[in-house]
Amino acid sequence: MGETKKQGPTEVDEKGKFIRQKNRFSTTFGSEAGELPVEAGKYRLLWAAVCPWAHRSVIVRSVLGLEDVISLGTASPMRPNIDRVDWEFSLDKNGVDPVLGIKYISEVYLQADAKYEGRPTVPVIVDIAEKKAVNNDYFRLTNHFETAWKPFHKENAPELYPEHLREEIDALSDIIFHEVNNGVYKCGFARSQEAYEEAYDVLFIRLDELEKRLSTHRFLFGDYITDSDVRLYATLVRFDVAYYAAFKTNRNRIVDFPNLWGYLRDLYQTPGFGDTTDFEAIKIHYHLSNHIANDDQKGPNNILPKGPDTSIFNSKHDREALSGKEEKFLIQ
Structure with a gap:
């Protein structure tokens, strides 16, 4: 069987410039109404080691000692040969994330919004119990780790965002x-x-x-x-x-x-x-x-x-x- 044809690009303007899509899930972490609760073991961070946006969240997670508080799922560096742009867990046993039981990252996006049509991106924070994406705001995610997640920082954790x-x-x-x-x-x-x-x-x-x-x-x-x-x-x-x-x-x-x-x-x-x-x-x-x-x-x-x-x-x-x-x- 030949390769499946991928969907064409949608993030390019009329002058040929690349215009990155906006993040869909940007609810902040905190204790106020409407914010995502800061709880150890509640979330899983999905990333791909290839991605710079995801990598920086993993760096900060490591530097601040949040590894035992927010678990980590790793997608393959190769995109799956399917009819859309996605990330897959082919590095894991049976090709599924061992905690969430999903094959593709798009699954947590669709669980959060059945009508989601954007690119499923990494990093994405997933509510483990609900298996849904709750935050994919790569631009602010490290700041959330540095501030809202401070109660869970390791002893003598550094100040990255003074x-x-x-x-x-x-x-x-x-x-x-x-x-x-x-x-x-x-x-x-x-x-x-x-x-x-x-x-x-x-x-x-x-x-x-x-x-x-x-x-x-x-x-x-x-x-x-x-x-x-x-x-x-x-x-x-x-x-x-x-x-x-x-x-x-x-x-x-x-x-x-x-x-x-x-x-x-x-x-x-x-x-x-x-x-x-x-x-x-x-x-x-x-x-x-x-x-x-x-x-x-x-x-x-x-x-x-x-x-x-x-x-x-x-x-x-x-x-x-x-x-x-x-x-x-x-x-x-």
């Missing part, structure tokens, strides 16, 4: 989202030369500015890792192994930026970052699997690139000299 910096963190994170996190997708999923080149130029102008910023700052806001660093890391760590070739973001690799490269290694070697990074899954997805705007295409000749050498992520970075501190986290 109150006195929140306005600045939000402002920088918004720029990083539009120009870097989503910027690489705007390059990779552009359907016109004009849209691609515009996104390409914006991306590298911003990377040049971040390179300069990190020449005098160990991290984006100084001596300690914040939520903004988590967001930038998730894109940078995928850049040379995936985006550079697959998304044609090929002016420079991250290893060609002295400060960004040292900064990336500094973060990679921090618990919660490198140990949640799966380079093999990332390469498989971006080079062999289908995506969302070119969802009926696959990598050139279905060949998985042999490089680059990712062992260099463990090489010495000397970023401590910028702060004079060994610790990377601000502990309240």
